[in-house]
Amino acid sequence: xxxxxxxxxxxxxxxxxxxxxxxxxxxxxxxxxxxxxxxxxxxxxxxxxxxxxxxxxxxxxxxxxxxxxxxxxxxxxxxxxxxxxxxxxxxxxxxxxxxxxxxxxxxxxxxxxxxxxxxxxxxxxxxxxxxxxxxxxxxxxxxxxxxxxxxxxxxxxxxxxxxxxxxxxxxxxxxxxxxxxxxxxxxxxxxxxxxxxxxxxxxxxxxxxxxxxxxxxxxxxxxxxxxxxxxxxxxxxxxxxxxxxxxxxxxxxxxxxxxxxxxxxxxxxxxxxxxxxxxxxxxxxxxxxxxx
Numbered sequence: 001x002x003x004x005x006x007x008x009x010x011x012x013x014x015x016x017x018x019x020x021x022x023x024x025x026x027x028x029x030x031x032x033x034x035x036x037x038x039x040x041x042x043x044x045x046x047x048x049x050x051x052x053x054x055x056x057x058x059x060x061x062x063x064x065x066x067x068x069x070x071x072x073x074x075x076x077x078x079x080x081x082x083x084x085x086x087x088x089x090x091x092x093x094x095x096x097x098x099x100x101x102x103x104x105x106x107x108x109x110x111x112x113x114x115x116x117x118x119x120x121x122x123x124x125x126x127x128x129x130x131x132x133x134x135x136x137x138x139x140x141x142x143x144x145x146x147x148x149x150x151x152x153x154x155x156x157x158x159x160x161x162x163x164x165x166x167x168x169x170x171x172x173x174x175x176x177x178x179x180x181x182x183x184x185x186x187x188x189x190x191x192x193x194x195x196x197x198x199x200x201x202x203x204x205x206x207x208x209x210x211x212x213x214x215x216x217x218x219x220x221x222x223x224x225x226x227x228x229x230x231x232x233x234x235x236x237x238x239x240x241x242x243x244x245x246x247x248x249x250x251x252x253x254x255x256x257x258x259x260x261x262x263x264x265x266x267x268x269x270x271x272x273x274x275x276x277x278x279x280x281x282x283x284x285x286x287x288x289x290x291x292x
Contacts, residue, residue, distance in 0.1 A: 007281040009230030010242045016223035018249025022257055023219065026211045032198040033086075036215065037079035038191035039203055043216025044224075045184030052181045063182065067170040071179075072186035074163035079191060081156035089149025092137040095247065097150055100130040101157030103241040109165055110237050121283035122238055125276040129244040132272030135265050136251055160243075165236045167228060176228035180221060241280055248273045 024036060052058045086094035103126045110116040170179050195203075202208050231239050251270055254260040262270070 004281060006230040006233035007238070007242060009226045010234055010239045011230075011245050011277065011281065013223045013227035013230065014243045014245030015249045016219050016226070017243070017246040019253060020215065020219045021250045022253045023211055023214055025258065027208055028202045030199065031202050032194070033083040034080055034191070034194040035198045035200050035203075036212075037083070038188065038194045039200070039212055040215045040220045041075070041079075041184050041191060042188040043213065044220030045181060045186075045188045047217070048177065048181035048221050049185045052178045057175065057178045058182065064170060064173045067166055067173070068179070068182050069186065071163050071166045071170060071183045072190065074159040074166065075183060076187040076190035077159045078156055078163070080194075081152050081159065085149045085152035085156060087149075088152065089146035093145055094149060094153050096134050096137045097153035098156040098160075099244060099247060100133050101154055102160045103130070103237060103244070105158050105161035106164060106240040107237040109161060110235065114165075116235065116237075118237060119283070121279060122235075122241065125280035125283070126237075126241045127276070128272045128279065129241055129276030132269040132274075132276060133244055133247055135269030135272065136247060136262075137269075161236075161240055164231065164240050168231055168236050171228060171232050176232070177225055179228055180224045184220065184224070238280055242277060244273060245277055248277070 024031075027036065049058075082094065082098050085098060088094075089097075107118045107122065107126065111118060167179065167183075170183075203212055227239065227243075234242070248270060251262065251266065255262055
């Protein structure tokens with residue numbers, strides 16, 4: 001059971017991420033995704049940073065700045081890359097390419113550079129999950145395959161994979177909560193210009209405060225804390241594959257809360273996604289190599 005718990009923590013993080021789309025439906029349609037992303041990171045990062053500083057959990061002198069800045073750059077880049085790709089090539093293609101490519105990139109990087117050979121369980125789970133993700137999103141009436149959009153989506157998947165791998169090294173030096181606080185605070189500073197480029201007046205409107213706090217605290221701070229706690233014991237490639245629980249959660253919520261209707265092919269995608277996650281979670285996959 002102890003082996004499964006870290007996998008479940010990563011999965012719970014993905015479930016929280018999966019509530020993001022539904023939560024955003026309660027925000028004004030005029031709210032720019034990049035503004036939402038910047039607000040989420042600012043609320044999640046700065047609130048944790050203040051708490052960690054009060055508790056004296058962060059030492060700026062001994063802090064591993066290089067790893068933190070790399071992780072922060074990846075998280076900051078993911079927001080504009082993903083949202084721009086979705087705008088250029090559509091939600092379906094953008095989501096599948098970005099989310100589906102991330103575990104593949106992560107597995108390849110671990111294999112080629114960290115000499116961690118993928119297990120059969122990971123290969124099977126990743127294949128099931130990526131195919132399921134494709135079936136879930138790609139059976140729409142109108143699909144636009146834009147080379148620029150697909151390229152941006154691939155870069156989004158790549159930087160998320162890099163974020164996960166770098167965070168694995170970071171966790172060998174600092175605790176998970178301070179790591180989230182520092183990484184997301186730096187990312188928020190990087191994305192601050194978007195709050196001035198686009199209209200952000202909606203952020204302080206009373207009817208939107210609850211939603212933006214939920215996005216900042218639950219889908220950002222809490223979700224990434226769970227993700228990093230799980231990442232301590234879960235290989236990076238497995239963690240990224242488990243993050244495919246995000247589109248699975250989003251699909252289920254779209255049916256239950258938003259009232260969308262999924263086609264039989266989409267439901268097959270849901271089943272394959274769920275199957276891949278179950279295979280990986282209960283495979284008991286272990287790695288003995290330690291990250292220094």
